[in-house]
């Protein structure tokens with residue numbers, strides 16, 4: 568299994584690189600965190616950082632590590648104690664940080680990113696605003712193509728995330744997406760990122776471990 572996933576991740580890394588992403592493979596979550604903290608962020612020269620909602624970023628301990636580092640101004644959009652109005656403003660400001668860290672809902676074998684957002688701040692920042700974006704993706708996010716990615720998201724990731732976020736949506740009761748009209752619907756903005764523009768702006772770290780939803 569380890570040899571299989573290592574080869575598959577290397578193939579996806581090459582596909583991402585051919586699409587102008589800066590692409591890396593890390594052996595596990597700890598190696599990915601070290602890569603991000605000691606190499607990828609310092610190479611950007613970033614002074615400010617922020618985050619998209621991501622179980623993978625949380626699992627790597629990146630938020631606390633950056634908050635503990637006085638070299639960075641951290642716009643902590645993961646702070647759930649913030650009042651909604653303050654969080655809204657922080658998310659707006661996060662669109663202009665030097666380096667934005669996030670997960671992705673799926674990575675195709677052709678080297679594309681597929682995402683579905685509730686608010687749009689995560690995919691907005693992925694595509695314009697922050698000078699650099701670092702995307703962390705566990706091996707469980709790899710899918711053959713865009714169709715399988717959208718299916719994975721709609722059938723699995725979105726209902727599971729709605730449960731994680733304790734939303735009042737039909738999928739939380741049934742586990743199945745019902746294309747709801749709920750006020751708390753988390754499925755509002757689809758994006759397919761075919762290439763990084765400018766080249767290298769989006770850096771993808773593929774991690775040989777199951778992480779996130």
Ligand code: SF4
Pocket residue numbers: 721725726729736737738739743744745746747748749751752753754
């Ligand atoms: S559209 Fe509604 S029911 Fe479907 S996954 Fe999203 S929140 Fe759940």
